[in-house]
Amino acid sequence: MSLLAVSNLTRRYNRGGETVAAVHDVSFAIDPGETLALAGPSGSGKSTIARLVLRLIEPDAGRIEFEGNDFLALAGSALRAHRARLQMVFQDPLAAFNPRATVARVLDDPLRIHGIASRTERPHRIAELLERVGLPVDLASRAIHEISGGQRQRIAIARAIATKPSLIVLDEAVSALDVSVRGQILELLLDLQRKQRIAYLFISHDLGVIRAVAHRIVLLDAGRIAESGNARAVIDSPQSAIGKALVAAAPRLDRTMQDAS
Amino acid sequence: MSALHRFLRRPEAVAGALILAALFAMAVSAGLLFPGDPQSIAGPALLPPFQDWSLPLGTDRLGRDVLTELFHGARTSLAVGLAAAAAALAVGAVIGTLAGFTGGLTDEVLMRITDAFQTVPSFLLALAFVSVVGPSLGVVVVAIALGTWTGPARVARAEVLSIRERDYVANARVIGMHPLAIAFREVLPNALPPVLALSSVIVAAAILTEAALSFLGLADPNRVTWGGMIAEGRTVLRTAPFLSIVPGIALVLTVLGVYLAGEGIVETTAVRRGLS
Numbered sequence: 001m002s003l004l005a006v007s008n009l010t011r012r013y014n015r016g017g018e019t020v021a022a023v024h025d026v027s028f029a030i031d032p033g034e035t036l037a038l039a040g041p042s043g044s045g046k047s048t049i050a051r052l053v054l055r056l057i058e059p060d061a062g063r064i065e066f067e068g069n070d071f072l073a074l075a076g077s078a079l080r081a082h083r084a085r086l087q088m089v090f091q092d093p094l095a096a097f098n099p100r101a102t103v104a105r106v107l108d109d110p111l112r113i114h115g116i117a118s119r120t121e122r123p124h125r126i127a128e129l130l131e132r133v134g135l136p137v138d139l140a141s142r143a144i145h146e147i148s149g150g151q152r153q154r155i156a157i158a159r160a161i162a163t164k165p166s167l168i169v170l171d172e173a174v175s176a177l178d179v180s181v182r183g184q185i186l187e188l189l190l191d192l193q194r195k196q197r198i199a200y201l202f203i204s205h206d207l208g209v210i211r212a213v214a215h216r217i218v219l220l221d222a223g224r225i226a227e228s229g230n231a232r233a234v235i236d237s238p239q240s241a242i243g244k245a246l247v248a249a250a251p252r253l254d255r256t257m258q259d260a261s
Numbered sequence: 262m263s264a265l266h267r268f269l270r271r272p273e274a275v276a277g278a279l280i281l282a283a284l285f286a287m288a289v290s291a292g293l294l295f296p297g298d299p300q301s302i303a304g305p306a307l308l309p310p311f312q313d314w315s316l317p318l319g320t321d322r323l324g325r326d327v328l329t330e331l332f333h334g335a336r337t338s339l340a341v342g343l344a345a346a347a348a349a350l351a352v353g354a355v356i357g358t359l360a361g362f363t364g365g366l367t368d369e370v371l372m373r374i375t376d377a378f379q380t381v382p383s384f385l386l387a388l389a390f391v392s393v394v395g396p397s398l399g400v401v402v403v404a405i406a407l408g409t410w411t412g413p414a415r416v417a418r419a420e421v422l423s424i425r426e427r428d429y430v431a432n433a434r435v436i437g438m439h440p441l442a443i444a445f446r447e448v449l450p451n452a453l454p455p456v457l458a459l460s461s462v463i464v465a466a467a468i469l470t471e472a473a474l475s476f477l478g479l480a481d482p483n484r485v486t487w488g489g490m491i492a493e494g495r496t497v498l499r500t501a502p503f504l505s506i507v508p509g510i511a512l513v514l515t516v517l518g519v520y521l522a523g524e525g526i527v528e529t530t531a532v533r534r535g536l537s
Contacts, residue, residue: 051431054435056431056434056435080437080438080439081437083434083437084437086435087435087436088431088432088435090428090431090432092428095427095428095429096428096429096432097429097432098429098433098447098451099429099451100450100451109433109436109438110436113436113437113438113439114437159432159436163436163437
């Protein structure tokens with residue numbers, strides 16, 4: 001059974017009196033430990049789908065099943081408890097954290113909220129999490145705005161894995177990083193996936209990165225699925241018009257991505 | 262350069278801070294320098310200032326020492342001004358945050374209540390409240406706060422409306438934080454700077470309102486207030502104008518000091534945020 005099953009998801013926006021569907025009748029599924037890429041041009045509905053799956057916004061129609069439960073039926077404290085299993089890493093690692101927070105507080109929040117560790121245990125857990133994402137333990141006392149972008153994105157990943165999720169939504173999680181850091185972060189994500197069988201919903205416009213890390217791909221165009229299938233197969237020989245256009249526009253990154261993976 | 266350095270480079274801010282420091286010193290030392298009841302009779306009535314050096318600012322109609330009253334009045338002005346402003350800022354920030362963060366019906370209800378309070382002149386509101394409940398220090402504080410919390414509430418709401426769309430608020434929801442915890446731990450602290458920028462204006466207004474209430478006789482009768490001293494001196498304004506002028510000058514300096522120091526703090530912190 002799939003970990004996440006999204007069926008007929010639709011979300012409409014009201015733009016200047018007329019209704020526009022940002023996401024229209026989208027269905028896909030993710031298996032445990034799998035990476036599914038969502039790709040498409042700007043405005044194709046990638047981020048809207050991410051926010052729908054995370055219940056940050058509500059769909060107008062469709063179903064979301066997560067770990068066998070009707071995820072859209074959850075509310076209040078039941079929904080908050082389930083959020084432990086479904087995490088997200090944001091694109092901009094600076095905007096994703098409270099500007100007043102310290103690293104320790106950022107990592108302490110999920111542990112405290114989901115009762116994962118007692119007050120006395122939490123500093124150890126925070127140190128463990130920092131080690132797991134390859135950061136020095138003494139970073140914990142630093143303010144979040146003092147550390148580098150790459151470190152911040154590692155903190156975001158540490159925060160996401162703190163609650164032992166089965167699925168992490170990566171919304172352009174490596175797009176804001178420079179190329180050398182990007183390779184390291186992708187490596188970290190793949191390593192975590194191997195060790196903990198975490199599934200990723202990998203949202204990106206970078207086909208080179210997708211080809212390197214994703215198992216399957218869903219190509220979106222104007223809120224609809226244009227094409228889906230094995231990531232390499234689709235990127236190597238796209239069938240849809242939008243797929244061909246995206247592949248033609250992508251810089252040739254094959255060689256650099258093989259180095260990274 | 263530290264914020265303190267930038268603050269010290271502004272002469273008007275330093276002047277304001279010095280006035281406030283003097284005022285604080287007066288308020289704190291009042292009990293030490295002039296122990297006992299400030300309203301007790303200390304000498305002959307209506308002694309002009311600078312005549313008798315044991316009573317440097319003279320005495321009022323009943324022979325009470327004006328300097329003693331001035332020091333003890335500083336306590337009332339500061340206590341009421343700061344307490345009323347703190348109450349107004351706290352209530353305003355909480356209500357504004359709830360309205361902005363929750364949205365929908367809660368927002369609508371809270372903002373219409375804010376409108377209702379804002380349409381009533383705040384001094385009339387304070388006057389009516391003290392008249393009904395009876396004059397005491399606490400009641401005066403509440404009365405002044407009643408008319409001034411709406412400003413901070415509006416500013417806080419506007420700020421929260423922009424902050425609640427940020428990624429870190431979405432991130433807090435993703436990790437399962439309770440909405441109230443998000444509102445008060447993640448959103449409110451980041452919405453505070455523009456709200457706190459209002460504090461100097463509010464403290465100054467609160468001190469003036471307190472003085473005006475005292476002038477009208479609506480102050481705690483057991484406390485000396487500058488407004489009460491001015492009112493007291495009014496009856497002998499032609500023969501002993503200093504009785505109204507001395508507390509009047511103290512009041513003007515205090516409000517000026519609060520404004521200048523407050524503006525200085527706002528300006529220096531604004532520079533710091535602009536640079537980062």
